[in-house]
Amino acid sequence: MVNEEKTRIMIKIAQYEADLGEKVINEGSYYKTDYVRSHTLSAILSFSAAYALILALILLYNIDYIFVNFITINYVKLCFEIFVPYILITIFCAIISSIYFNGKYKKDREEIKKYYLELKRLEKYYSVSGKETADDTVTGA
């Protein structure tokens, strides 16, 4: 016999899994600091890659100038001009990312709590050994 209540719970669980996604549910077990740090680091790496590509595009654009003035270019000044904006962008990116992922962690956490609540409700239909109880009214362990 199909247990309607159990089916409803399983539908809700499936909906949460579809909405949140596997990644968000797996990250639900992270500590807040770990979650924020890992995502901030990932964002910094992304921006660093983008910055390196933009620099490469600028370099390609000015390739003629660089070849002609290869010896006369002030490399100290050039390094300064490259790295100072990079450091500033990285700091800015870290601040924005940490604020954003802090908020996201709180929001995701609330949704994951609801998901786990449904899982607990479903768990009542199963015995300690993990097998489904014959009588659905029995809550098992």
Add this chain to the structure above:
Amino acid sequence: MTQLLVLREQLQKFYQRYTLILSPLFRFFIGFITFYAANRVVGYNPILNQTLSEVISGIISMLFPAQVLLFFVSVFIVLQIAYVSYYLAITTAMMFAVLYFIYIRFVPKHGFVILAMPVLYALNIPYAMPVLMGLVATPAAVVPIGMGVVVYYLLLDTVYVIGTSTENNINLYKLLMQQLASDTQMYVSIIIFTVVTFIVYFIRERKADYAFEIAVVTGSFLNLILFLVVNYLMDININILHLLTGITISCILIWFIQFFRLPLNYTGAENLQFEDDEYYYYVKAVPKMSISAARKKVKRFNTHHNVEEEENLDTTLVQQEEDVKENKGIMSEHDFDFTVSLDKEDLEEIEKKN
């Protein structure tokens, strides 16, 4: 309007029934259109620029998740450009990578807006996107719309540079960047689309009746007027006929999308007032338009066979079924067909006799 609502209902039921087949079919169609549009803009490679390759690409995008389509299209475009210039292909790939690292990676849904803009440009209906985004999204959608416009003009300028330049070296990239930076039409399009998105969003947020419909029409008119004014003032060579047809088709398309998304019955709107401990509420509730298409049985009788089939028909057909049932004996013996047409005078005569 009733017929449209019935059609909407029937389409929804049809989609629900065949969702397993229709969902991958839609993905194939979107993939096919995207690769078709890419070929129309930068169709250099003779192997890739043919219907078969578009179909195969469509099938591939049908089999993979939707996000992968963005990657496939980027690779497809880069391969097309690589056929004529490796330098431009590498720099284009680098630009796509930058776009991914700084934006699409964080807001993947906006990636589809960026992708849709060049596709819509190729189909001559880019004017639909700012109106649609104003209707369904927030003003933040101007960022992916603007990026989409830049990507389209980047491809267009790539074609221009390849067509006009005689050399094939890294200078092509320099020429491309100079061409892109001086492309007035691109800047104008970004500004106009931004204005249209904001205005459409502003109107649809109002509490006025038919706010969504007004927003669609206003957005389309605004597109037309702004492009015409800018074309007159700055002489940016916009084809007026293309502009008119594009905006008209966009307006009709968005109106249909809006109708199928959220049809509201403003004549049935109710103004409610109630209170709780902290607030007094003035609420305007607008019912959604819906009509349930009735399922009727239509029986056909003739001498050879007796077929029973089910069709979805309008409610006025219910009586016909009963009439046919009553005449079953006669109908089964004869196979004939006739039509009776009554005009006003005939009807009046019948009424008098009764």
